[in-house]
Amino acid sequence: MALLEAKNIIFQYPDQARKALDQVSFRAEQGEFIVLCGPSGSGKSTLLRLLKKEIAPHGNVSGRLLLQNQPLSQFSSEQLAQTIGMVFQDPENQIVMDQVMEELVFGLENIGMPTEEMRKKVAEMIHFFGLEHLLHKRTHELSGGQKQLLNLASVILMEPQILLLDEPTAQLDPVAAKDFIGMLHRMNEEFGVTVIIAEHRLEELFALADRVIVLEQGRKTHDGPPRKIIEEIGNPSNNMYSYLPGSAVLYLEHTHAVREEEIPLTIKEGKRWIGNLTIETKQQMKVKFPMSNPLIKMREIDFQYDRNQKKVLDDLSMEVYSEEWLAIVGANGTGKSTLLRIMAGLQKPQHGTITYRGKKVKGPLPIEIGYLPQNPKLFFLQDTILLELTEIAKKQKLNDPDGKIIKILEAFDLIELKDRHPYDVSGGEVQKAALAGVMLSNPSILLIDEPTKGLDPEAKMKLGQLLKSLQKDGLTIVMVTHDIEFAAQYATRCAMMFQGNITVTDSPDKFFRGNTFYTTVINRITRGSHVPDVLTVEEARKVWHVLGTS
Numbered sequence: 001m002a003l004l005e006a007k008n009i010i011f012q013y014p015d016q017a018r019k020a021l022d023q024v025s026f027r028a029e030q031g032e033f034i035v036l037c038g039p040s041g042s043g044k045s046t047l048l049r050l051l052k053k054e055i056a057p058h059g060n061v062s063g064r065l066l067l068q069n070q071p072l073s074q075f076s077s078e079q080l081a082q083t084i085g086m087v088f089q090d091p092e093n094q095i096v097m098d099q100v101m102e103e104l105v106f107g108l109e110n111i112g113m114p115t116e117e118m119r120k121k122v123a124e125m126i127h128f129f130g131l132e133h134l135l136h137k138r139t140h141e142l143s144g145g146q147k148q149l150l151n152l153a154s155v156i157l158m159e160p161q162i163l164l165l166d167e168p169t170a171q172l173d174p175v176a177a178k179d180f181i182g183m184l185h186r187m188n189e190e191f192g193v194t195v196i197i198a199e200h201r202l203e204e205l206f207a208l209a210d211r212v213i214v215l216e217q218g219r220k221t222h223d224g225p226p227r228k229i230i231e232e233i234g235n236p237s238n239n240m241y242s243y244l245p246g247s248a249v250l251y252l253e254h255t256h257a258v259r260e261e262e263i264p265l266t267i268k269e270g271k272r273w274i275g276n277l278t279i280e281t282k283q284q285m286k287v288k289f290p291m292s293n294p295l296i297k298m299r300e301i302d303f304q305y306d307r308n309q310k311k312v313l314d315d316l317s318m319e320v321y322s323e324e325w326l327a328i329v330g331a332n333g334t335g336k337s338t339l340l341r342i343m344a345g346l347q348k349p350q351h352g353t354i355t356y357r358g359k360k361v362k363g364p365l366p367i368e369i370g371y372l373p374q375n376p377k378l379f380f381l382q383d384t385i386l387l388e389l390t391e392i393a394k395k396q397k398l399n400d401p402d403g404k405i406i407k408i409l410e411a412f413d414l415i416e417l418k419d420r421h422p423y424d425v426s427g428g429e430v431q432k433a434a435l436a437g438v439m440l441s442n443p444s445i446l447l448i449d450e451p452t453k454g455l456d457p458e459a460k461m462k463l464g465q466l467l468k469s470l471q472k473d474g475l476t477i478v479m480v481t482h483d484i485e486f487a488a489q490y491a492t493r494c495a496m497m498f499q500g501n502i503t504v505t506d507s508p509d510k511f512f513r514g515n516t517f518y519t520t521v522i523n524r525i526t527r528g529s530h531v532p533d534v535l536t537v538e539e540a541r542k543v544w545h546v547l548g549t550s
Contacts, residue, residue: 002027003194004162009063011046020046022218033188035205036198037243038215039456040426044198048164052086085160089167091147095139103139107158121157129153144332145176165197170453173331173482174517200456203521206245207265227263242457246521249537254546270525278547279531294319301352312338314500325477327487330497336480340447344371370443374450376434380422385433396441412436445476452483464490488512488520488535
């Protein structure tokens with residue numbers, strides 16, 4: 001008997017012609033680790049929310065959802081709250097209390113657990129998650145990774161049999177994301193919790209998964225063990241090819257006869273495979289980005305939100321050059337987003353100077369600087385994406401506004417979504433819509449915070465190519481990101497933030513090589529081996545020529 005089962009689920013949002021889910025069926029056994037993947041808007045989040053009755057979306061639904069062979073509707077809200085837990089994409093949206101300890105006991109208090117039993121459970125869970133040093137902190141003081149671990153601990157305290165996760169690492173830096181996934185794996189292995197996780201970042205999850213379920217346009221297209229799924233969709237012509245882990249793609253593109261059992265899912269397996277390759281290096285011209293005079297220059301910048309707290313930015317100095325793509329990486333809480341807001345003129349530093357095109361800036365920065373915050377929903381005031389773009393065009397007094405709006409909608413693949421409310425589309429789609437709004441006014445500098453958050457691999461590739469073409473046309477891009485693979489592929493220069501300062505800047509080629517966490521999966525596989533060291537699959541395509549396998 002399956003622990004959880006969906007039978008022929010059909011779901012349609014109000015006033016929408018297309019079905020969000022169309023005849024979706026699957027089974028989840030006790031202790032399974034299931035990865036749910038597919039393009040933005042394919043129905044992943046909708047499916048997870050239908051499984052969590054209290055947050056199920058409003059719309060027309062048919063089919064059957066069964067828990068231990070009984071309809072989900074027959075269980076009380078209290079029973080379901082304890083049996084099925086959920087962790088969301090945005091850590092802050094799930095936290096309700098001011099103190100860490102209060103947040104941990106919130107769910108237990110709501111189900112009326114006796115105080116002594118509650119203390120025992122909390123103490124045990126605090127040790128398991130290593131949260132002792134955070135107990136007396138306020139929740140708003142925690143980093144993104146700490147908040148997400150707190151959410152996970154709070155849910156696990158309810159001892160759920162099933163844990164649903166919707167893009168839980170989207171806002172986490174590489175170290176925090178690795179810690180979170182490691183903790184998820186421990187709980188699955190040691191507690192036997194059934195895990196169903198929807199993710200776009202699949203590099204590590206394929207190695208942990210018992211099964212992978214693929215959704216496309218609301219339909220289930222594939223369901224099986226990770227290596228079987230890789231073999232089924234492992235063709236560049238397949239829509240889902242870009243979703244595969246880098247280690248698997250590297251194998252598929254440099255192996256003459258693919259064998260399912262050989263497909264590498266981990267760094268260790270990848271290193272073992274390349275150890276048998278004989279590779280000749282192709283000649284490649286290294287492209288150097290020419291440095292001109294700095295467009296923006298920041299000197300000795302200090303900033304703190306409260307004089308009684310430590311500085312968020314501390315004696316920071318940096319330059320941004322015309323027509324470059326600068327990627328700023330670093331851990332959660334190191335000041336990256338604050339730096340971007342200061343560059344956008346939304347925050348004023350307490351000390352230091354900012355010059356723009358050689359002139360000192362004292363007031364707001366020029367309107368030719370476009371800024372997109374980390375939460376794209378903050379961008380929208382109108383009821384539809386089209387109305388929002390129309391309002392922007394009106395305020396900017398653009399020539400031929402209708403033509404420019406249609407052009408930007410087509411460029412960002414938003415034509416079909418133009419009449420949707422911004423809050424009624426997927427996270428990746430709202431990200432694209434907000435970026436379209438910023439780019440409508442044709443800024444010369446784009447400041448963008450976590451642009452790939454919520455984007456599926458296909459949308460991410462299209463975004464990268466679009467921004468690259470805009471950069472070639474003269475756009476200067478400053479990007480804050482946790483997406484190391486994206487930065488390595490598209491940026492022309494990278495900078496690391498640590499404790500409120502820029503510690504190192506270099507070209508991606510030099511910046512990411514040799515790092516432990518702030519590097520790509522492909523670099524971890526290839527470095528220290530006899531094969532040419534590469535950062536991305538794209539670089540391997542250009543550099544490698546496989547002569548044979550030993």
